Amino acid sequence: MNINANPEDARLTSGKNISYWTDSVQHAVQHPLSENIETEVVIVGGGLAGLSVAYCLSQTGMKVVVVEDGDIGSGETGRTTAHLVTCLDDRYYHLEKVFGKEKTQLIAESHQLAIEFVQRTVRKEKIDCRFECLDGYLFLHPSDNKDSLEREYLAAIAAGVRVVTVDEVPGLLHKQKALRFMAQAQFHPLQYLQGLCKAITENGGKVYTGTHATDIDHEGITTSDGFTVKAKHIVVATNSPVNNRFTMFEKEYAYRTYVIGALVKKDILPKALWWDTGDFESNPKVPPYHYVRLHPYNDQYDMLISGGEDHPTGDTSKTEIAEEDRYRLVEAWTRKNFPIEEVVYHWSGQILEPMDGIAFIGRNPYDRDNVYIVTGDSGNGMTHCSFAGLLITDLINGRENKWEELYSPSRFTLKESAPAFKHLINDSLSLLKEMLTFNGSEELSTVAIGEGKIMSLQNDPFGVYRDVTGGLNIVSAKCTHLKCGVKWNADELSWDCPCHGSRFTYEGKVINGPANFDLDAYHYDEINNQVTKI
Template sequence: MTMKTPIAEEAPGMITSGENISYWVASVQPLGTAPLMQDETTDILVIGGGIAGLSTAYLLAKEGKQVMLVEDGMIASGESGRTTAHLTAALDDHYQAIDRAFGEAGSKLAAESHTAAISMIEKIVNAEHIACNFERVNGYLFLHAGTKKEYLQQEYQSVLRTGLEARWLNDTPGMPAAAGPCIEYRNQAQFHIIRYLHELCNAILRYGGKIYTKTRATDIDSSGAVCNGYKVSANHIVVATNSPINNMVTMHTKQFPYRTYVIAALIGKNSMPHALWWDTGNEDTRWISAPYHYIRTAPYDQQHDLLILGGEDHKTGQAEDEDVPEELRYSALINWMRIYFPAAGDIVYKWSGQIMEPIDYLAYIGRNPGDKNIYIITGDSGNGVTHGTLGAMIISDLIQNIPNPWTELYDPKRKPTKEFGKYISEILKMAGQYADYITPADIKNIEQLTAGEGAILGKGFKRIAVYKDDQQQVHAFSAVCPHLGCVVQWNADEKSFDCPCHGSRFTKEGELINGPAIAPLTRIDIQDLHR
């Protein structure tokens, strides 16, 4: 692999939420503003500078509302900077599943709402003259090698009932014959997400909004939040932190963290159609949410486009349950790519990211259960760019008391009754992670650790997260996640400690990368390890 290197020196986690750098992050300079340094009062406080938070701030600022956004890293330093940015109403859990959970009327609303989100992005691109390679393209859903044709036929029937513009094709355009038939979704889209988000920031500022980066929000309640230690008083608080940091339990029993992997390979300029492709997913998986492959192209340089290909998902912190650790997931992607896209050349980027999988396939958008003026956007699955945009549309309507046709469908307090079996199965998997206290650790003594690596060290019943830096200095922390007490796992690919229960992540130095935890790992004196 010919890998590109990071483009700027910043504290870990400030630019992006892992060691690997995505193509989007690498191809633009990071964007930040001054951090918050005083108390403030605002009508609307938005927490989180990803697609969900920035789109919400943009829509409200454009309406003349007083808006302030805080982001604890740089702009798009969360999962938005690690996406693949397919903009599609072909939802990744498939309409036959959404039919079961919400009925055919629910599927129709879901399709309409994601179609509207794509149109909203296009409208903003045009209104603000954003150069982000936004392009309308077709999408193709084809069969995973292990899936029966009947599954795709059934999906086609469900898709037709939603009213989406789709047709059945006997061969999948742009792919070898082995890919077989597909459903074609017309008029989907793709873009360069960070270019888009940077221009959203500029527009928010132009419309009178305020943005503070390197500003962490804590202590969120109905009066506002504490940001970098200063009180921000607000009438409405929108928590767009991907995984909510205001709601410690309820929402985290309704969604589950998965990791997903991406490679970007060089292909000849315009040698492939600009399009989106997805396979139907591996039904033999041991995971509740079937991993699937997702593919697109993107303009790169004068001679090349990029083929950007993702998949090989697993529950966060549980990659080794399949004997394929995080860092080896890319080899699986490369092998798959060589079969289905044999013309692809050198791999120039690789990265991974985290997805919050809702138990019943659709995001949770609206008032946080039990709160009147605190709103959340979460559970956005592999369709988080459209879910995030849709979240902004729904919440800006809620704040302005404008009726919205999708409020009920995405209401965070809905109950997943129709998917109860799946729910119990996920909860049992989560409960198993607390038993780690009595399961073997990765290593028994520090000497087993090589420089640049981390692990979970066992000391009796205690589990300790340890990292040895390049100068051979050992950093040690309690491996107990400060959220609800699961044991974190070492992620050798992104060099982070990841919690398998609800997806909190920490840098190799124990700092918080993302919630629901709101505190870092507790540091342990290295001397204590030798006692």
């Protein structure tokens, strides 16, 4: 059970809380790169995107090397809920408005292909990851327009998706109309990654964990231990691309999202996926929605895994509900809708919402043609990342792919991006102002055990956290991406940047991009009442 796991385990994942997935697999000993090597393709990031790309390339006979700075799946893939869907979280009626009917059909087809690809791979590589096909039910959130299900139905049908309307949702405590999306899927994401890893190495690929890529360019990468991987092609699959400091953060926005795992008596719920259409009162632009699935737990119970209550990373000001209080809301909503008993897991994670609804998969903008990224995959990262394996493999092998332009990271759908871009600039300016006007010096002794605070010490902003041993952990409060001020996240014990979603442990180690460097850490000299850089 994960609740209040040892923060030391943050090595395994991107925060204090340990997900059920991380808790239920064996962790391999880390295998860092310890020499200079050459290969055809180097892939940075050992999540679903990186390993899907590596697997597909290795299938075509290419020599691949994966470098991952934590463990396999220690990023967002270890924190997902792993629905594989054609019921997309940016509604088809929205996608049709942005991209038109024809491209929306292509979008739907790509997610369908991704599900089929995962199914094929599971069979071919004999991966024991509880992959199963099942139906999913989308029902109306009370704050959403009454006609939104009807609109979604028509747009999904026009996009070629297998969907019907139903008067009742199996498993839900209340009778409610819904859309039933056929042939969705689910799996255990980390067991799937372990299967991919095994296949990659059997195909001659190499996977290095505990290996942080500090410098990344068109010739390859250099690690924090000073070793290099020279390569003909470079794929950056770090969720938020750490090699792209200035373009992509304008096109995607980071959100935190919250998950509980609650017990339900075995076999009382049908196997299905469930979603509501999202809370338009809390955020009309990106309405946070609830997402639910089942997973076997023990002989008596299944576990209902239920998530939602998203908010922009580092910013809970709209609702004034702090990160650590969000599980309560997820639990209350879940109890209202499903017959759950005890909550045995909770964790949070990060979602990158693309400006126009679909991921960015392809060549890195303003870079050489041999550098690729995968990012912005919203709540549909399982299919987006799997599809990235197919698309990037075609691009690297010089094969035509009809999705290349659609998913291109260089696209800029102006109508969709302009308001969001304005919002980003405003946010960054107000954060900068907030930081510049912070000048009251405070006593370090006021920081209680378990508390994190931004403090002005020697006229500079610092993040100060007092850990369970009473020790002070002091880091610079200026994000290493573009210097915005970080905020304390008492749920995951991390410093989160509200500008573009970079995150750091309380010791300053970077755990989410676009930042790729740690916060400077400081030592407090009690006698001279001074902080000095470690």
